[in-house]
Every structure is written in structure tokens, then in C-alpha cells.
Amino acid sequence: MSQGLDIEALIRLRKQTRAISDxxxxxxxxxxxxxxxxxxxxxxxxxxLQGAPRSSGRETQHHFKEFKELYDRIGSAAPFSLIHELEVPLNLLxxxxxxxxxxxxxxLAGRTVRVTSPTRWVVGFQSFELERFRKVIKDPNRSNAELYRFVIHYLVLFYCFSKSGGLGRLxxxxxFPVSFERLKEFGDLPFCVISSPVRSSLPDESVIRSATEISGNATFEELVSREDILGMQDDIRQRLLQTVEGL
Incomplete structure (x- = not known):
């Protein structure tokens, strides 16, 4: 998205983006x-898992062993540096x-702008807000017990999504495809990210710089234009066309 700064046009585009994002x-x-x-x-x-019924011993042992290895590798590393042993049974709130x-x-030009995507979202469990997770990580007086709960809940969610291929295919x-991504500030912790069929993008840096200077805060949101909607790809249509062309 390349465009010069037009305040009225930017306001309209932001309003349109919010409506589409919602x-x-x-x-x-x-x-x-x-x-x-x-x-x-x-x-x-x-x-x-606390409160869960027993199931196939060999299968659950295998999953728990894999999950423990995942926790031991990620939880002990920066920025978490947890010395917490994995608690058994797992307690999901x-x-x-x-x-x-x-x-x-x-x-951006000697400063950092916090950008929000209006068309992609991180999947977490209720009551484990991503913004709160960030604050806990940065807090020098943080509660290690709270940090442990955040790490466990996001790791469990990732593990469940990664083992449920049917969910991803659906x-x-x-x-609304799911991908696994690592986000800055969270080390090697993988997050589940859901994307929409519409792409959003950033305007020229000059637009972002001017908009944040006018608003007085260092935040910006990617924008969705009418052209982005018209440019949506239909995967089924594409696959069918490829199938026909291959005959």
C-alpha cells in the first residue's frame, strides 16, 4: 500500500479497516x-491433566513426555528463565x-511504533491475555507462578493445535488458516495465529510517521483497502481450475 498522506483519506481508511476487522x-x-x-x-x-479421566496409558505417556521436553526447552530459556519443574498433573485454569x-x-526513524494487525490474531485461552503476558515478562518483580501459568497455557494450546491436523484443515x-509463529518478546515460544482471507498492509513510512506524530502516540494499525477485498483469493476455485487445466 503506497500512498501520500491525506488526513481525510486516512481517517476513512481507518474507519473502513476497523469495520472489516470487527x-x-x-x-x-x-x-x-x-x-x-x-x-x-x-x-x-x-x-x-487435573480433572481429566484416564485414557490410553501409552498414548498419554507419549504426549506428556513430548510436552515436558517442550516445556523444559522453552520454559528454562530467556525471556522466561523458569526454574519451575513441570507440575503433575497439569492444572489448566x-x-x-x-x-x-x-x-x-x-x-521507524529513531523510534519504535507498535503495529496491530486487523486481519490476524493470536489464539490463547480466556483470562490469559497476550498483553498481560507481555507485562508479566517485563516486570522485574513478576510472580514466577503467574509466568509459569502463562507459559503452560500457551504451550498446551500450541501442542493441542499441532496434534490436531483435522482442526487446521477445517x-x-x-x-481462516492457522500457522505457528514466534513473536518478539516471547523467545522460542510458538504461538497459534489465525489469519483471515483478507490481507492488510502498511502505507508508506512517511504516512505512519506523520500519523503517529499527529496522534501523539507510537501506535498504528495495518490498513485494509477496497482493493484488498477485491483481491481475495478463493483457494477452492484455484484448485479446481488447476485440476481442470491438468486434464
């Missing part, structure tokens, strides 16, 4: 709530998926 997020949240039963920590961990804003830092078919 509609897309609502749709993604609805799909996620409907498919939440496929995020199955009880099934994967069995008796290793909430297993209802929630969408949180995907944010990242953009270095969301892809609904045009």
Missing part, C-alpha cells in the same frame, strides 16, 4: 468457538480459546 474477527471467533471441542488437552494428556490482537514493533477450508 466482521472478520467475529467470524473467526465464531468458527473457533464451534471447533473448540477439537482442542482436546483432556484427550491428549489423560490422567496427566481455562480451556476456552480466545482471540487476541497480533502486534509487532516497527523501527479452519483452512473455512479460509
Amino acid at each position: 466482521a472478520l474477527r467475529s467470524q473467526a471467533a465464531d468458527y473457533l468457538a464451534t471447533l473448540a471441542m477439537l482442542v482436546r488437552p483432556q484427550h491428549l494428556f489423560g490422567e496427566y 481455562n480451556t476456552t480459546p480466545e482471540l487476541y490482537a497480533l502486534e509487532y514493533d516497527l523501527p 479452519l483452512l477450508g473455512l479460509r
Whole structure:
């Protein structure tokens, strides 16, 4: 998206972006709530999860061993540096998926701008907001117990999504694909990110710089234009065309 600064045009584009983002997020949240039963920590961990019934001993042992290795590698490293042993059984306070804003830092002319994506979201559990997670990590007087709970809940969610190929295929078919990404400030912790079928982008740096100077704060949101909507790709259409062309 390349354009000069036009305050009125930027205001209209921001308003349009917010409306599109709200509609897309609502749709993604609805799909996620409907498919939440496929995020199955009880099934994967069995008796290793507090309150869960016993299941196949060999299978749950395998999943718990893999999860422990994941926790030992990521939890002990920066920025978490946890000395907490993995508690058995795992105690999950909430297993209802929630969408949180995907944010990242953009270095810009000697300052850093915090950018929000209106078309992509991080999946977490309710009550484990991503912004709160950031604050806990940065707090020198943080509670290690709280930090441990955040790490465990996001790792469990990642592990469940990574082991549920059917969930990923369903969301892809609904045009809200899931990817696993690492975010700055969170070390090697992998996050589940849901993307929408519409792409958003940033305008020229001069626009961002001027807009943040006018607003007085170092935050900006990627923008969605009408052309972005018209440029949406239909994966099923593309696959069918490729199938026909191959005959």
C-alpha cells in the first residue's frame, strides 16, 4: 500500500479497516468457538491433566513426555528463565480459546511504533491475555507462578493445535488458516495465529510517521483497502481450475 498522506483519506481508511476487522474477527471467533471441542488437552494428556479421566496409558505417556521436553526447552530459556519443574498433573485454569490482537514493533526513524494487525490474531485461552503476558515478562518483580501459568497455557494450546491436523484443515477450508509463529518478546515460544482471507498492509513510512506524530502516540494499525477485498483469493476455485487445466 503506497500512498501520500491525506488526513481525510486516512481517517476513512481507518474507519473502513476497523469495520472489516470487527466482521472478520467475529467470524473467526465464531468458527473457533464451534471447533473448540477439537482442542482436546483432556484427550491428549489423560490422567496427566487435573480433572481429566484416564485414557490410553501409552498414548498419554507419549504426549506428556513430548510436552515436558517442550516445556523444559522453552520454559528454562530467556525471556522466561523458569526454574519451575513441570507440575503433575497439569492444572489448566481455562480451556476456552480466545482471540487476541497480533502486534509487532516497527523501527521507524529513531523510534519504535507498535503495529496491530486487523486481519490476524493470536489464539490463547480466556483470562490469559497476550498483553498481560507481555507485562508479566517485563516486570522485574513478576510472580514466577503467574509466568509459569502463562507459559503452560500457551504451550498446551500450541501442542493441542499441532496434534490436531483435522482442526487446521477445517479452519483452512473455512479460509481462516492457522500457522505457528514466534513473536518478539516471547523467545522460542510458538504461538497459534489465525489469519483471515483478507490481507492488510502498511502505507508508506512517511504516512505512519506523520500519523503517529499527529496522534501523539507510537501506535498504528495495518490498513485494509477496497482493493484488498477485491483481491481475495478463493483457494477452492484455484484448485479446481488447476485440476481442470491438468486434464
